[in-house]
Amino acid sequence: MRVHDHHRTIARLAQRGAALRVDTAELCCLAAMHLQGAVGESTLFEEERLAALFEATIEAVEPAAENPRKRATHAIERLRAQRLIVRLDGEGIVRAGEYALSPLAVNIVERQLADEHLTRASLDGLMTSVVSGLTAVRVAAEAAASEDDWDGRVRVPLEVVVAELLNGVERRQLGLDEQQRQVRAEITRLLEADWLDALGGIEALLDATADTLVELRRLLLQHTNQAHAVLDDVRIQAQGRGRIEVLVALRRTGDQLDRLLAWGHSRHAAWSAYHGSVHRFLRDVVRLDPDRQLSGRLREQIGAWPESPFTLRLAQSPRLTVLRPPARPVERPAVVRPAQDWSAPVAAPPEAPAVDVAALVEAALAGGATRLSEVAAVVLARVPEDARYGLIGRVAAALAGRARDGHGGAGPWVAVGEGPYEVTEWTLEAGE
Amino acid sequence: MSDFDELGGGFADLAAVIADGLFPRLDQALRSGLHVDRRAPADYHFLVDAQKWLEPHYQRYGADLVHAPDGFFYLRPVGDRLPVRRLTPAEMLVGQTLALFALEPATLEAGHVTRTQILERLRDLLGTDRVLQALKPKTRARRARHRAEAEARHALLATLRRLARLGFVELLDDDRVALRDALMRFAEPARGTEDLATALGRLVAGGEIERLEVEPDEDDDEPDEDDADDDEEGP
Numbered sequence: 001m002r003v004h005d006h007h008r009t010i011a012r013l014a015q016r017g018a019a020l021r022v023d024t025a026e027l028c029c030l031a032a033m034h035l036q037g038a039v040g041e042s043t044l045f046e047e048e049r050l051a052a053l054f055e056a057t058i059e060a061v062e063p064a065a066e067n068p069r070k071r072a073t074h075a076i077e078r079l080r081a082q083r084l085i086v087r088l089d090g091e092g093i094v095r096a097g098e099y100a101l102s103p104l105a106v107n108i109v110e111r112q113l114a115d116e117h118l119t120r121a122s123l124d125g126l127m128t129s130v131v132s133g134l135t136a137v138r139v140a141a142e143a144a145a146s147e148d149d150w151d152g153r154v155r156v157p158l159e160v161v162v163a164e165l166l167n168g169v170e171r172r173q174l175g176l177d178e179q180q181r182q183v184r185a186e187i188t189r190l191l192e193a194d195w196l197d198a199l200g201g202i203e204a205l206l207d208a209t210a211d212t213l214v215e216l217r218r219l220l221l222q223h224t225n226q227a228h229a230v231l232d233d234v235r236i237q238a239q240g241r242g243r244i245e246v247l248v249a250l251r252r253t254g255d256q257l258d259r260l261l262a263w264g265h266s267r268h269a270a271w272s273a274y275h276g277s278v279h280r281f282l283r284d285v286v287r288l289d290p291d292r293q294l295s296g297r298l299r300e301q302i303g304a305w306p307e308s309p310f311t312l313r314l315a316q317s318p319r320l321t322v323l324r325p326p327a328r329p330v331e332r333p334a335v336v337r338p339a340q341d342w343s344a345p346v347a348a349p350p351e352a353p354a355v356d357v358a359a360l361v362e363a364a365l366a367g368g369a370t371r372l373s374e375v376a377a378v379v380l381a382r383v384p385e386d387a388r389y390g391l392i393g394r395v396a397a398a399l400a401g402r403a404r405d406g407h408g409g410a411g412p413w414v415a416v417g418e419g420p421y422e423v424t425e426w427t428l429e430a431g432e
Numbered sequence: 433m434s435d436f437d438e439l440g441g442g443f444a445d446l447a448a449v450i451a452d453g454l455f456p457r458l459d460q461a462l463r464s465g466l467h468v469d470r471r472a473p474a475d476y477h478f479l480v481d482a483q484k485w486l487e488p489h490y491q492r493y494g495a496d497l498v499h500a501p502d503g504f505f506y507l508r509p510v511g512d513r514l515p516v517r518r519l520t521p522a523e524m525l526v527g528q529t530l531a532l533f534a535l536e537p538a539t540l541e542a543g544h545v546t547r548t549q550i551l552e553r554l555r556d557l558l559g560t561d562r563v564l565q566a567l568k569p570k571t572r573a574r575r576a577r578h579r580a581e582a583e584a585r586h587a588l589l590a591t592l593r594r595l596a597r598l599g600f601v602e603l604l605d606d607d608r609v610a611l612r613d614a615l616m617r618f619a620e621p622a623r624g625t626e627d628l629a630t631a632l633g634r635l636v637a638g639g640e641i642e643r644l645e646v647e648p649d650e651d652d653d654e655p656d657e658d659d660a661d662d663d664e665e666g667p
Binding site for chain 1: 463465503506509514515525527528531532535537538557562566598622623628629632635636644646
């Protein structure tokens with residue numbers, strides 16, 4: 001499955017609001033259903049029998065529960081809603097109204113009940129089975145003649161049988177992790193309870209765990225090397241026949257083996273570090289302070305510190321004086337303007353020559369001009385050059401009432417006389 | 433120098449020690465107050481091998497290269513040639529509290545302590561007001577308690593970062609702190625059977641610690657001018 005598919009799958013789960021909520025009493029009820037099968041009873045429950053089993057279980061695990069019957073009914077409803085209990089009816093297989101654990105519930109209960117620790121024997125047995133399975137796959141690959149042979153006798157065993165065996169090892173690894181956590185907790189408990197007297201027991205626990213890890217690591221190394229060698233043989237066969245799907249399955253199996261080995265190394269390293277820490281603790285703290293007085297005296301020291309404070313003396317490297325790189329000062333000229341004689345009277349601008357625009361426009365119209373550009377050309381020709389630009393607007397204003405079309409700037413741009421001015425052209429109505 | 437150290441040493445002379453690739457960084461780190469323990473095995477074993485030559489070398493600078501029985505090295509200034517760094521009250525209180533944690537089996541099991549645990553232990557030992565005063569001296573009593581708490585957590589993180597730079601702890605992340613062997617320096621006065629005052633006098637005479645003046649309590653009625661506090665080492 002590609003990463004993109006992962007995202008879509010997770011989004012669908014989130015959208016659906018998928019959730020599992022099982023409290024201790026409910027889990028015990030599921031286990032009680034499962035264990036009925038172990039003692040030879042039917043694991044199909046009629047409604048009344050199921051309610052009675054749940055009620056009895058809840059009474060056992062929650063003696064203070066006020067109404068166990070009601071609690072049992074609610075538990076059944078919740079577990080049904082989460083599809084941990086399924087009602088088997090409607091398909092004629094069994095009669096209606098019987099309940100059983102769903103495969104998910106069976107897995108959850110079995111995982112809770114399983115005592116799967118990775119021991120020398122279990123690891124040796126499982127890894128031997130893995131190598132045997134791979135060897136059988138190698139034989140099948142050498143003899144495979146058809147596509148069905150490759151698929152049924154090579155790929156499927158790799159993906160199902162070997163992968164399941166390796167999953168079994170990984171499950172037991174989790175058991176061993178839990179076992180180590182318990183050993184650490186036990187060491188703490190022994191120290192808290194007996195301090196100096198706990199030394200013998202702690203050292204025995206440490207050594208036993210270390211021995212187990214060393215042995216498991218050795219076995220893992222030995223078996224994974226064998227398994228990789230067989231995988232290499234199968235890979236050569238698959239490459240020769242161009243079996244891409246088998247190569248993919250081989251790569252997955254190889255990755256799973258590497259993960260096992262990496263787990264073994266990491267647990268060994270983590271335990272070595274813990275082993276060292278505990279031995280240092282035993283040597284430097286427990287043996288040197290057999291009566292456990294140091295903690296008490298240190299508490300007194302801390303309590304008294306605010307009244308008689310002291311500090312540790314440490315070396316300190318002198319601060320180096322780092323000179324800034326030389327920089328030429330930036331000259332910033334003052335923002336000033338030359339002094340002026342503000343008292344002098346300001347010269348008035350020359351007055352624009354008086355032009356009778358209306359008369360000139362009328363004269364142009366009388367002369368036969370029918371467009372704005374023509375009138376403007378006639379008017380501008382009669383005034384000095386520096387007054388022409390400003391005059392165009394006044395000409396347009398004088399003609400605004402007579403425009404037939406183009407008024408409003410939609411007409412084409414047309415040069416006025418020989419330039420350099422241009423106006424949007426208006427066609428004028430004929431004069432009265 | 434112990435007889436054991438006389439037996440060790442993989443260097444022919446001081447020149448060989450100085451020519452080693454590790455020396456410049458370690459020399460600088462020791463002069464900056466770093467404590468080197470077994471968790472840095474290459475550095476630690478270099479110092480074990482070079483101790484015979486480095487002790488007289490640093491004595492010429494007015495400093496002792498100390499190899500503590502708990503298994504770490506540090507440089508202790510005894511003259512005035514090397515500048516002396518004195519830990520702040522916050523660093524001292526946090527350091528002593530961490531040393532207390534280091535003596536507990538529960539810390540051994542977890543492998544670390546958290547900031548919350550440290551603050552809670554400090555409160556148990558000294559009371560909330562004193563802890564806030566030590567971690568954040570500028571905090572005024574009338575400042576909202578929740579704000580003072582948040583500032584104390586920030587100040588604790590800044591203190592832990594400084595202690596980490598000196599090799600007393602290792603910050604696994606912003607919350608979890610792994611303890612290093614050098615923390616036992618903070619417990620030194622409590623070791624042995626002599627009373628605390630005698631032990632402090634002995635350690636002062638040896639140049640290991642220095643007494644501090646007791647600062648008067650801050651006047652709570654002072655105007656609070658620095659509300660926009662200088663949290664230079666916030667998260």
